[in-house]
Amino acid sequence: MNIKQLLSEKVLAAMIAAGLPEDTNPAVSISNRANFGDYQANGVMGAAKKLKTNPRELASKVLEHLDLNGIADNIELAGPGFINIHLDKAWLAQQLTKISKDEYLGVSQRGSSANDKVQTVVVDYSAPNLAKEMHVGHLRSTIIGDAVVRALEFRGDKVIRQNHMGDWGTQFGMLLAHLSDKLQANEVAETALADLENFYREAKVRFDEEEGFADRARDYVVKLQGGDADCAKLWQQFIDISITHSEEIYQKLNVTLSRDDIMGESAYNPDLPVVIDELMTKGIAVEDQGAKVVFIDEMANKDGEPSVFIVQKSGGGYLYATTDLSACRYRTDKLNADRIVIFTDARQALHFKQVELVARKAGFLPENVGYDHCPFGMMMGDDGKPFKTRTGGTIKLAELLDEAIVRAKEVISEKNPDYDQETLNEISRKVGIGAVKFADLSKNRTSDYIFNWKTMLSFEGATAPYLQYAYSRIQSIFTKADFNRNDDGNIITIIEPQEKALALKLLQLEDVIDAVVSECTPNLLCNYLYELASLYMSFYEACPILKEGISSETKQSRLALCLLISKTLKQGLDVLGIDVMDRM
RNA sequence: GGACGCGUAGCUCAGCUGGAUAGAGUACCUGGCUACGAACCAGGCGGUCGCAGGUUCGACUCCUGCCGCGUCCGCCA
Known part of the structure; x- marks a missing residue:
């Protein structure tokens, strides 16, 4: 399920019908403001520029051909030629119900269509130097x-x-x-x-x-x-x-x-x-000069001197x-x-x-x-200078991980003192390691970064424990409600704005996974999961489930929504190599 | 000297093929736990997006120049 792709196809069809060339980019994207709809198509303005016509007129022409019956409940033309698309709640609910039953949560699998073939991908990573112990520099x-x-x-x-x-x-x-x-x-x-x-x-x-x-x-x-x-x-x-x-x-x-x-x-x-x-x-x-080298003309400098690549020493x-x-x-x-x-x-x-x-x-x-x-x-030290690998000063990876687990244990025992040792250790490991991994995975910087115990071991805000906490809260509700987690037969209905926001987010998983694999940027998935969890927390406050007076339909719908959220959190975190747990 | 990367809120960072009023977290301030877990939520404060030009309906995003930081550039990996 890829809403962006679906809308792109529909808008492009309308653009072609309006007389635009087939290689026009509809430029569909997620709207960044609620009053601009859920998605917006910005391609008309670019196309109008090329044709030197009035963008606003062109956009209204495209609108005449845009058929989003059943998908959108409102399409409007705004500004110089934006097309704002408000998706239909019933349609969103249907899509949710569909992906709820899918083991891949709506993420289409390679090989399922002719132009999306399975690739053999060789991934070279970790590659520690066996002469030494792994240190924090190997984490990334x-x-x-x-x-x-x-x-x-x-x-x-x-x-x-x-x-x-x-x-x-x-x-x-x-x-x-x-x-x-x-x-x-x-x-x-x-x-x-x-x-x-x-x-x-x-x-x-x-x-x-x-x-x-x-x-x-x-x-x-x-x-x-x-x-x-x-x-x-x-x-x-x-x-x-x-x-x-x-x-x-x-x-x-x-x-x-x-x-x-x-x-x-x-x-x-x-x-x-x-x-x-x-x-x-x-x-x-x-x-x-006695060595075997390759002179690379493609990488020559201004004076025409090629780049030198030594392949065998003298x-x-x-x-x-x-x-x-x-x-x-x-x-x-x-x-x-x-x-x-x-x-x-x-x-x-x-x-x-x-x-x-x-x-x-x-x-x-x-x-x-x-x-x-x-x-x-x-990896840089607190002084902003690179870590020196041979003069002490390096933090062993094993030590960092152990420290993370110890700190997690302190927090957990404080908040929940009743766990037995074994359970406590297990949860501490998942929380501590998750925090370390998420802190690193959520950054996209190709530039240097400063190693910092505090941010690396933080359990508050946009961290792995926040996501794990959201998951545990959901499991807790299931237990209290005596809800069957294997039951995917419930109908989801979207009423409140928090529910609609969650629906949109849940349907964007494939889009995010695609970006992660093509650009090799797991931080996009981190952002996505944090936003999903954050939307859930707001939903949790605004939309009661087990409270007196909640109709049975609403209760079932919200439980079903919770189930899909928890599955998505679990799956997404699993892709990041982070565990979840029913209680923490 | 040349190449590459980076410069966004006090701090840590997002910002997708150029889009509408540049977003989170943290810190600080104000509220909220006898409805499901307060590791939370709602709100406030906080910005000349390094500087200067250019391209255009529109630039954090693209182009040019400069400043600052970092890395690499013939016998380490």
Whole structure:
């Protein structure tokens, strides 16, 4: 169900009937003011400009052909040529009843029509560096990526998750050397690696200060890349333990990534020489100052100097450029991707632009395969300066999440002291984690953002707990009313303005989901759900359900409306990876 | 130096293909719990949308220039 689309079609038909060309944009949008109707069509003014005719006259001509019988109960012409559409309450009620019975709540599924085919979408997200522990900087990629993945799946696309973990590179030399020493001293790997951050620091200190250690570290890198069996075993141990750390975070965060989704940098290792070979053979890469580089003319500066993209170091080593090119090929050839979506911070924007250009030129990325790099801003400290990853000061993700849960527990026990420990823990987890995720997911900024405990852990205002609270309130009513939540047979009637506002909002879910998957912007869904919950809160105050004197029809209708609202909240929050509960 | 991103209420942020009087939350102020959960609701206060031009019926949105902040730009990822 997409009202905007439906109205667009109707208005366009009327415009064509009024003599306008078929490619006219009806420009239908949601009205931002109640007295301008529910939807408005603004396309007439643009069209009139092109034809150099009077917009007002043209609009009245379009109105003559506009047939919204049964859909709208009032259509009016306003201002210089706005067409304001007031939707019919009975029609809205019918649509609500229809989507109430639909398991996708009216969101049409890919593949249900010929021009809306199922796509295979490869989504590259999270990608922590296994040398270190996950910190708050990894939050965005992980949860935004996961929300987009869930939205794509809810819409019916085939999604292949790819966790492009940093499990390769020179830093592993010092880590393996350090680990080797620990094992020699009879330490158990799990214990030695219990605190990755600590372990990394120790290794780094030795690398910088201890005589001979740096050479051993470099030696380990050579052995690792050369496929030395003992070294590979050591590496595998390290990787396994580090992955376990990440999995704990994913589980706590309610993120859908699993071990099967891991496709680390190391996996592309065997393919890297092949990539270089192809680039050289095709004449795309050339040797320059001992390294192999691609000169990208498309990105030349004013003086005509091309952008330089190094694909192989002068010493023969490979870079992440090489790996990302290999990944392009793997994803199109082996995974049959129709679209590739990558979530990383904005600093890598230039890099991925270069990757795309080179990959397309080399044929690793066919014309019809989409390649979307979705950047986001860096995590900054309270001082407005970037977090430094190696000098303390970083907040471990695990610590943030635990803190959120503790704070949630304080609030919940204060408001509702009767819960037993188990229930309290369960609710605290859902509320605390939800608050952290929503705080981040609800922002669209591609610019940097300042990490702030207070906003991240807030439970008041436009936060996840507000939405969860709305849901719980509804469940509470169902319990009191002894209402069967599986009963979708009740008729919804719209009388009060709060009910109409809710109806409109509920019917806009597909529109929002579509925007989320095409633009990779879960914040739109956050806004939508907050508005829905907010409308519900107003409805709750204005439209009593269980009060004496409420007719049985009204009661049933309002309960049915509540049911659809709660389903939409639950489903929407699920797309964001946030849980709801009957009581909180 | 070049490229990219950002600049909206005290603070955190929305603002969809250009649309009518620029919106939320928070903070502050005023009201509201013997009807269903006050983690809430109703209302108030708060703006030269960085600056200056341009495009047009109309610009936070598009174009140009400038200012400020940030990031990236041949051997890290």
